[in-house]
Amino acid sequence: MTYDADLKLFIDGSWRTGEGRDAFAVVNPATGCAIGEVPLASTADLDEALAAAERAYPLWRATAVDSRSAILRKTAELLRERAEPIAWLMTQEQGKPLAESRAEVAGSASMFDWYAEEIKRDYGRLLVRPTGQRSMVVHEPVGVVATFTPWNFPLYLLAKKVAAALAAGCPVISRPPQETPGCTGEMFRALADAGIPHGVAQLVHGNADLVSRALVGSKVIRKVSFTGSVPVGKHLMKLAADSMTRITLELGGHAPVLIFDDCDLDKTLDMVVPQKFRNAGQVCVSPTRFYVQDAIYDAFLEGFAERTSKVKMGDGLQADTRMGPLANARRPDAIEKLVNDAAAKGARVLAGGQRGEGGFFFQPTLLGDVPVTADIMNEEPFGPVAVTARFKDFDEAIEQANRLPFGLAAFAFTENGRRANLLGDAIEAGMVGINSFGISTADAPFGGVKDSGFGSEGGKEGLETYQVVKAIHQA
Known part of the structure; x- marks a missing residue:
């Protein structure tokens, strides 16, 4: 099977080609040869993505849980239907054996399935109060999310973040690894075909420093989730501190x-x-x-x-x-x-x-x-x-x-x-x-301590990282 990835950006519900944009060469690590070019987002593209996510947030957070769940389940179904061509793209871009790529696609689909159901069990709680009074604790989406993921598990690590954020009611702007754009692009193609509204899930390949500064520094972004190296994680944490943006870091280990x-x-x-x-x-x-x-x-x-x-x-x-x-x-x-x-x-x-x-x-x-x-x-x-x-x-x-x-x-x-x-x-x-x-x-928290970061992905804890807690008291 030849490499036939459709390499584009996905912004505000439309696919953007490389015309007028810088490009990055995609290399097959088994041969060392270039097999394609992925367009890189410009500053204007990032501004457009931020504006689209900001418009989409009130509508997506108000979307019924059953409707959000249905889109996630459909995405999982499409990933499974398209597993073979996605796996071939992943192996050509990243190098892992085809059997491992197939398993990664299956694991990514399971992540969407799990959060499609877990969001239905996202119960708050009612506090004990005298007759005629009510105090309750509810969970609400944190807002627009920016995600950054590496090339070693390009689809699965992306699915962990995107599925949980969308389930919680948060629009997502994702910067996946530009080394593996074909397989990650297929996730957003599945989301689009599953009916995700415009601006709710967006894909922006690009220079890491340009994208991180544009997104993490924006007041539109209320949560950052990063998987990668310790030095880069610490850099993003400093950027997030300036705008008091919440951040989850899954960093290196040994x-x-x-x-x-x-x-x-x-x-x-x-x-x-x-x-x-x-x-x-x-x-x-x-x-x-x-x-x-x-x-x-x-x-x-x-x-x-x-x-x-x-x-x-x-x-x-x-x-x-x-x-x-x-x-x-x-x-x-x-x-x-x-x-x-x-x-x-x-x-x-x-x-x-x-x-x-x-x-x-x-x-x-x-x-x-x-x-x-x-x-x-x-x-x-x-x-x-x-x-x-x-x-x-x-x-x-x-x-x-x-x-x-x-x-x-x-x-x-x-x-x-x-x-x-x-x-x-x-x-x-x-x-x-x-x-x-x-x-x-999918059902267990994944995260580290010390220099390996903080916060969890997976499990109910992974959903909570994309939520804020509100207490409502009524006398």
């Missing part, structure tokens, strides 16, 4: 994985290796720092290395590919630098460690005996590298897990139920998976 000697070793390895190399390790909650108890450390490394060597790397469109390329030309350079630094400081390269041929490939890599001084033990690699070190006891494992300023996700594997309870309490992270990697679902 997920520790604590492997205790009572785990089912083969079962654990069969779980952690595919999870480590999913999306070429370009996952904010990717298991990365593997701390393994002394008694099983050598056996764990042997099993990990054996399985890693069997991970088939290649073009995501090929049926036998299990790991695709990195997303852009910068990523192999960054990963190679981290691996070389670790090796120079005493780490052992047990599998991979080299660039691949062709596009932006880097081999699935396992590093053993990585010292705490290695850069990769302190900086999120965001790539297909697992780093390992030993630990002796529970306290040492927790100390290492909580050592960094990040706190997005953490994982642990043990068959001891009491230890599992203690791990859940002691680990400093917004999400903890014990004998499981299933931490990102």
Whole structure:
């Protein structure tokens, strides 16, 4: 299937072409070749989008919940009907294997379905008052929302924000990653075909600094939701402070994985290796720092290395590919630098460690005996590298897990139920998976602590981030 994306902006209910606008080259990371051009929004486009959202807000917030829900459900239905061509676009733009792209489209549809129903259960509460008096607490939409999302899960991360905001009654202006414009554009095409009113959902590709300053600095925008790096998140937080705009930040992580000697070793390895190399390790909650108890450390490394060597790397469109390329030309350079630094400081390269041929490939890599001084033990690699070190006891494992300023996700594997309870309490992270990697679902909150951000997406908590609370007292 050839790349045949219809790359446009979606502003005030109409699709805008690249005529008279700057453009950004879309590159297939498996080949390194340009496959298309996406038009970039101008200042005039952004002003028009803001004005359209401002006009749309009173009408959308007053739209009946059942009507909002029906549009979200129809969007989910259309995404499922169009899943195959959307998945092909995603793989060509982002590189992940086609099976992973299909799963991402399905997960995005489920997000729209879930919020279509959750908004119907958005109950306030009635306070106890004397006869003849009433006091109630109600939830109202916060206002127009600006969303910013990255390229690693271009559709799913966008759906998390857009579905919840629209369900709450908030118009949305989204700046998705310009590296993956085809698949994200299809979400807005589904929304348009589902009957979303003009100005309620808008898509503006463009220069990150230009778009963020125009949107976050506007009085029209009352809420910002960002997923991306820690430095950019802090920059947006400063911009939002000037206008007292609410903000949700889902930032970077460096997920520790604590492997205790009572785990089912083969079962654990069969779980952690595919999870480590999913999306070429370009996952904010990717298991990365593997701390393994002394008694099983050598056996764990042997099993990990054996399985890693069997991970088939290649073009995501090929049926036998299990790991695709990195997303852009910068990523192999960054990963190679981290691996070389670790090796120079005493780490052992047990599998991979080299660039691949062709596009932006880097081999699935396992590093053993990585010292705490290695850069990769302190900086999120965001790539297909697992780093390992030993630990002796529970306290040492927790100390290492909580050592960094990040706190997005953490994982642990043990068959001891009491230890599992203690791990859940002691680990400093917004999400903890014990004998499981299933931490990102539509009905559960997703978010971090410390430098990994604040606020949640998913679950009822994800809806609440797009609402304000009002108390009404009547005597």
